[in-house]
Amino acid sequence: MLKVKLLSFLVIFSSCLFVVKAQKFKQKYFERIINSLTSDYYAGRGYVDNGMSKSALYLQKEFKKNKLQSFSTDYEQKFTYPINVIQNAELKINGLELKYGIDYIVKPNAQSVSDVGLDYSFFDTTAYTESFQSKNKTRDFIVNDHQLNFEKNIILPPLENTVDSIKQYYKQWSSIYEREQNINRGIFRFTKEKLTSSLSQRQANTSEFIISDKFYSDQLKINSFMIKSEFIENFEAKNLIGYVDGKNNDSIVVITAHYDHLGKVGETVFPGASDNASGVAMMLAFAKYYSKHRPQYKTVFIAFAGEEAGLLGADYFVKNPLFELSKIKFLVNLDIMGAGEKGIQVVNGKVFKKEFDKLTAINANKNYLAEVKIRGESCNSDHCPFYLKGVPSFFIYTLGGKGFYHEPDDTRNNLNLDYSSKVFSLLRDFINTISSNDIR
Numbered sequence: 001m002l003k004v005k006l007l008s009f010l011v012i013f014s015s016c017l018f019v020v021k022a023q024k025f026k027q028k029y030f031e032r033i034i035n036s037l038t039s040d041y042y043a044g045r046g047y048v049d050n051g052m053s054k055s056a057l058y059l060q061k062e063f064k065k066n067k068l069q070s071f072s073t074d075y076e077q078k079f080t081y082p083i084n085v086i087q088n089a090e091l092k093i094n095g096l097e098l099k100y101g102i103d104y105i106v107k108p109n110a111q112s113v114s115d116v117g118l119d120y121s122f123f124d125t126t127a128y129t130e131s132f133q134s135k136n137k138t139r140d141f142i143v144n145d146h147q148l149n150f151e152k153n154i155i156l157p158p159l160e161n162t163v164d165s166i167k168q169y170y171k172q173w174s175s176i177y178e179r180e181q182n183i184n185r186g187i188f189r190f191t192k193e194k195l196t197s198s199l200s201q202r203q204a205n206t207s208e209f210i211i212s213d214k215f216y217s218d219q220l221k222i223n224s225f226m227i228k229s230e231f232i233e234n235f236e237a238k239n240l241i242g243y244v245d246g247k248n249n250d251s252i253v254v255i256t257a258h259y260d261h262l263g264k265v266g267e268t269v270f271p272g273a274s275d276n277a278s279g280v281a282m283m284l285a286f287a288k289y290y291s292k293h294r295p296q297y298k299t300v301f302i303a304f305a306g307e308e309a310g311l312l313g314a315d316y317f318v319k320n321p322l323f324e325l326s327k328i329k330f331l332v333n334l335d336i337m338g339a340g341e342k343g344i345q346v347v348n349g350k351v352f353k354k355e356f357d358k359l360t361a362i363n364a365n366k367n368y369l370a371e372v373k374i375r376g377e378s379c380n381s382d383h384c385p386f387y388l389k390g391v392p393s394f395f396i397y398t399l400g401g402k403g404f405y406h407e408p409d410d411t412r413n414n415l416n417l418d419y420s421s422k423v424f425s426l427l428r429d430f431i432n433t434i435s436s437n438d439i440r
């Protein structure tokens with residue numbers, strides 16, 4: 001008797017435990033995904049050492065483990081695009097070997113260059129600024145500058161000016177030099193601005209270094225430099241798309257996150273922990289959750305490639321969709337999920353106000369996060385190509401944290417994952433509300 005009672009008690013108790021556990025965010029799983037994707041093996045999920053394709057393989061395995069179904073073979077949607085890959089760079093100033101990504105970067109459209117011993121010429125920023133006074137002065141300055149800098153490496157000192165157009169022209173100055181002059185020439189632009197790496201889909205005929213102004217002085221001596229870049233006309237990438245069937249499959253909820261990042265230059269890896277290993281991990285946490293809790297509607301998970309080169313994966317998908325885009329009830333794009341102490345920001349919140357109000361109501365009710373901030377439309381991540389096709393969508397990113405962005409310090413150790421569980425719970429409640437038909 002006692003045994004029976006004890007047994008039934010145990011059954012009830014453990015099933016309660018199961019319910020509680022199943023509702024919970026899988027923090028360890030979430031962290032494991034981030035740890036993996038930011039490890040050196042994946043080489044910053046870019047264009048060197050097959051970083052992006054190795055990451056795709058890893059995600060395909062995770063999709064499978066979470067029992068996602070596939071529209072195609074192995075969840076793949078292949079596409080190609082042109083990309084200029086900076087494979088390596090070196091720069092030594094005043095006897096000091098500078099660190100890529102921290103002390104300097106290379107303009108993403110740079111062509112290869114090596115030091116052939118040309119003389120150095122200091123660009124005259126005072127004459128440059130004055131040349132804006134009239135068209136004649138501008139013309140004279142350009143002619144003079146070409147003569148001064150003939151067959152020379154060019155040093156562009158930090159510009160002390162606040163006029164936008166003057167600053168803007170200065171940034172693009174190297175593009176006025178002629179092709180045949182640029183083959184062996186290095187262009188060295190010093191700047192006060194934060195160094196933020198990015199990618200280019202074309203290769204220019206210039207080789208420009210962008211260097212922190214703390215290395216600038218008029219006594220400056222550049223000891224050696226080198227850029228090795230490769231233009232790839234048809235880089236092969238793939239989006240990965242999996243889904244879980246819902247109770248009703250006429251409508252679709254989509255959760256997206258891009259898995260590509262900037263890759264590596266020489267030995268410098270851009271691990272992209274916040275951008276966007278964290279978003280991919282959050283998306284996978286949802287894949288795991290909904291594969292165990294049948295959603296109301298078919299729920300699709302898309303890991304996009306090519307985001308950092310210009311939302312190319314999302315753009316390809318909306319032009320070649322695997323299901324009717326008009327079936328999408330709502331899309332939530334996750335990009336930068338590595339903080340949350342200051343809450344979340346919602347791009348398109350002002351556009352889809354009813355959904356935004358729902359989100360803030362849930363947050364207030366359950367006391368999840370410090371703040372749910374509203375923004376208007378912005379074409380700054382993968383939700384945008386969908387939004388432009390009329391798909392109701394939010395792009396959600398976390399606020400707070402150390403804010404490293406497109407730099408080598410965007411590492412796993414610089415994330416704060418203490419709020420991830422609350423972010424997950426808020427988004428889960430929101431997605432479930434979207435699905436429960438009371439919004440649209």
Ligand SMILES: [Zn+2]
Pocket residue numbers: 258275276307335336
């Ligand atoms: Zn991103």
